[in-house]
Amino acid sequence: MSVLIFIDQSEGVIKKNSFEALSYGAKVAELTGQEAVGIVLGQVKHDLPSLGKYGVKKIYQVGKPELDHLDAQVYTQVLAEVVQQTGAVTIIFSNSLTGKSVAARLAARLKAGFVSGAVALPDVSNGFVVKKNVFSGKAFAYVSVNTPVKIIALNQNAYAVSAGEGTAEVIALDIAVPAPKVKVTATNKVTGTVPLGEAEIVISGGRGLKGPENWGMIEELASLLGGATACSRAVADVHWRPHHEHVGQTGLAIAPNLYMAIGISGAIQHLAGVNRSKVIVVINKDPEAPFFKAADYGIVGDAFEVVPKIIESVKKLKSH
Numbered sequence: 634m635s636v637l638i639f640i641d642q643s644e645g646v647i648k649k650n651s652f653e654a655l656s657y658g659a660k661v662a663e664l665t666g667q668e669a670v671g672i673v674l675g676q677v678k679h680d681l682p683s684l685g686k687y688g689v690k691k692i693y694q695v696g697k698p699e700l701d702h703l704d705a706q707v708y709t710q711v712l713a714e715v716v717q718q719t720g721a722v723t724i725i726f727s728n729s730l731t732g733k734s735v736a737a738r739l740a741a742r743l744k745a746g747f748v749s750g751a752v753a754l755p756d757v758s759n760g761f762v763v764k765k766n767v768f769s770g771k772a773f774a775y776v777s778v779n780t781p782v783k784i785i786a787l788n789q790n791a792y793a794v795s796a797g798e799g800t801a802e803v804i805a806l807d808i809a810v811p812a813p814k815v816k817v818t819a820t821n822k823v824t825g826t827v828p829l830g831e832a833e834i835v836i837s838g839g840r841g842l843k844g845p846e847n848w849g850m851i852e853e854l855a856s857l858l859g860g861a862t863a864c865s866r867a868v869a870d871v872h873w874r875p876h877h878e879h880v881g882q883t884g885l886a887i888a889p890n891l892y893m894a895i896g897i898s899g900a901i902q903h904l905a906g907v908n909r910s911k912v913i914v915v916i917n918k919d920p921e922a923p924f925f926k927a928a929d930y931g932i933v934g935d936a937f938e939v940v941p942k943i944i945e946s947v948k949k950l951k952s953h
């Protein structure tokens with residue numbers, strides 16, 4: 634019996650959320666007396682044995698080029714076969730875009746109990762109870778999973794990466810890849826900027842910035858810090874910024890290490906997409922702005938005075 638941890642990759646690069654999932658999965662294995670193993674689909678550039686430092690002894694790989702890019706239906710079928718071949722009974726995903734689209738399908742296929750948005754290790758003292766976020770992070774629920782096969786999708790930034798010593802044995806699995814039902818004929822990517830969904834630092838602006846002509850300072854700060862830019866829906870709705878930058882309940886949900894909200898009120902629908910960020914910094918001239926309640930650091934002030942000062946300080950720091 635094992636805990637199988639899905640290792641997510643994009644263009645051959647293993648994503649940071651996979652390290653969180655591996656660390657979490659290794660601990661779940663320890664708690665339940667199982668073996669922790671990883672699974673990678675597609676070809677990767679990463680040194681897979683080195684992932685042993687997160688606590689897995691084995692990593693299975695179905696390294697076929699047809700699996701280099703996500704196709705949720707194909708991934709589900711291949712993973713179902715992996716579960717069957719390896720006898721895994723607990724499967725861990727990161728609750729990322731990939732995890733969200735594959736884990737639920739796999740749960741349906743395996744008739745497994747599924748917890749999405751887990752925020753803590755399961756309590757195994759009496760059954761298998763997992764704490765998860767509900768209502769866009771406004772409350773928690775404790776879910777008892779009673780099926781033999783269990784699937785957990787771990788929220789990003791909910792569990793700290795823990796790395797130690799050790800290397801993993803990489804085992805190639807020869808599993809037939811089913812023909813895809815849909816074919817991607819073209820992909821148009823935004824180039825030259827850090828992709829928002831993967832950015833560690835996000836500088837985000839709201840209606841407090843008054844107009845699109847004032848986004849220069851947001852872009853400058855993001856570029857200085859190697860981050861991405863984002864915005865509130867109100868801003869995207871009036872076309873100050875493109876819709877792919879809109880974060881929140883109806884936009885992209887992100888979980889960067891640093892989210893800086895400038896001139897954004899902090900409406901619940903906005904918070905729903907950013908409240909999993911590790912550190913939130915809010916700059917707002919209204920001390921009563923709701924965003925301050927969710928902030929780790931807050932600056933009450935006019936963005937047009939505060940942001941240029943931050944830019945100046947970052948430049949100074951970088952020049953040393």
Ligand SMILES: Cc1cc2nc3c(=O)[nH]c(=O)nc-3n(C[C@H](O)[C@H](O)[C@H](O)COP(=O)(O)OP(=O)(O)OC[C@H]3O[C@@H](n4cnc5c(N)ncnc54)[C@H](O)[C@@H]3O)c2cc1C
Nearest residue numbers: 839840841865866867881882883896898902903918919936
């Ligand atoms: C069903 C539904 C779904 C929604 N989904 C989303 C979503 O996904 N994402 C999202 O963002 N919104 C969403 N909304 C909209 C949301 O409710 C808010 O209306 C929106 O987030 C407000 O955007 P804002 O904070 O930029 O603007 P405002 O609410 O107008 O706030 C502007 C803020 O800027 C501050 N400010 C003004 N001038 C300055 C200055 N010079 N310096 C510093 N601060 C200043 C003000 O004090 C204020 O707090 C949704 C709404 C609904 C009903």
